[in-house]
Amino acid sequence: MKAPQTSQELLRARLEEAFDTFAFGLELKRRSLRLRHPEWSAEAIEAEVERWVRSDEP
Numbered sequence: 001m002k003a004p005q006t007s008q009e010l011l012r013a014r015l016e017e018a019f020d021t022f023a024f025g026l027e028l029k030r031r032s033l034r035l036r037h038p039e040w041s042a043e044a045i046e047a048e049v050e051r052w053v054r055s056d057e058p
Helices: 007-036 042-055
Strands: none
Touching: 007 042
16 A cells, blocks of 8 residues: 555545554453453443543553
8 A cells, every 4th residue: 555645545545544553452351351240141241431431441
């Protein structure tokens, strides 16, 4: 892939990187919850991930 040239391409590249980082963080949170709470359902894990995203927790 060529390097971004215009400000719009730079913005798009930064937004894509930010989205990828956020998506990676969500997947890490899901995996962490699955390991810590194997008894939880997929729905419970997703509800906890959503609660975490909306909170100020790190």
